[in-house]
Amino acid sequence: MKFKLYSLLLLVTFLFSCQQDDAKRKAEQLKDIKKKEVVFYAINEAWFFDIPEMTEKARVITNNWAELRLFVTELDQKPTSSINAFQKKAKILSKKVAELNNNIPAEFNTTPVRSRIAILNTKINSLNLYINLRDIPVKKVEKILAEINVELYWFYEQMEEIIIKSEIPAEDGEPDFMLMKDSKRAIPTDTKIINSPDLE
Known part of the structure; x- marks a missing residue:
């Protein structure tokens, strides 16, 4: 009789313990789901890329820069379903921004533009990390x-600045002046001091 009572008590304790563990697990899962929802809504609200408009001349120059077009297309497509979708998009953007260094048009293949791409x-x-x-x-x-939007602005601004500078007409004599400044064209000087009899 004592054995049956003891067995019954153990069984009740075990069942009660299992129910508590189940309840704890469900509470933790619910808490995790709510936390993910909060994170998703916050990121969904902040995920916006302000892609600057290009002038017609910049558009013509970048027309064959497929990597830039693909990067902008990826920026423009906002994930909407889940955090996983945002994570996948960040990985894709990371890959596409690295590819911007390929096939840069000659007019924009400058150190300032490459620096903007690096930033x-x-x-x-x-973001991906x-x-x-x-x-x-x-x-x-x-x-x-927010910082990516600022850098996008400066990246586009840098390309526009190159176009503006290229349209400034050279002043009279400027090409000659630039040639004079070229150190490769300088006349080599001999470091020996020549003692002239007239100077003695």
């Missing part, structure tokens, strides 16, 4: 998204 690359790689963490730092992601 954009760093910002988008940071932070959004793929287990605990996504929402404030950091929001800040990086």
Whole structure:
């Protein structure tokens, strides 16, 4: 009789313990789901890329720059379904921004433009890193998204500046002046001091 009572008590304790564990697990899952929803809505709200308009001349120059077109297309397509969609998009953007260094039009293949691409690359790689963490730092992601928009503006501005400078007509004599400044054209000087009899 004692054995049956003891067995029954153990069974009740075991069932009660299982129910508590189940309830705890469900509460944690619910908490995790709510946390992911909050993160998703915050990132969804902040995920906006302000792509500047190009002038007609810049559009003509970049017409054959397929990498820029593909990058802008990816920026323009906003994920909407889940955090995983944002994570996948960040990986794609990271790949596309790295490809911007390929086939840069000759007019824009300058150090300032390449520097702007490098900064954009760093910002988008940071976005990719932070959004793929287990605990996504929402404030950091929001800040990086805002910084990417600033860098996009300066990247486009740099290309427009190159076009404006190329349209400024050279002043009279400027080409000759630039040639005179060219150190490769300088007349080599001999470092020996020539003692002239007239100077003695």
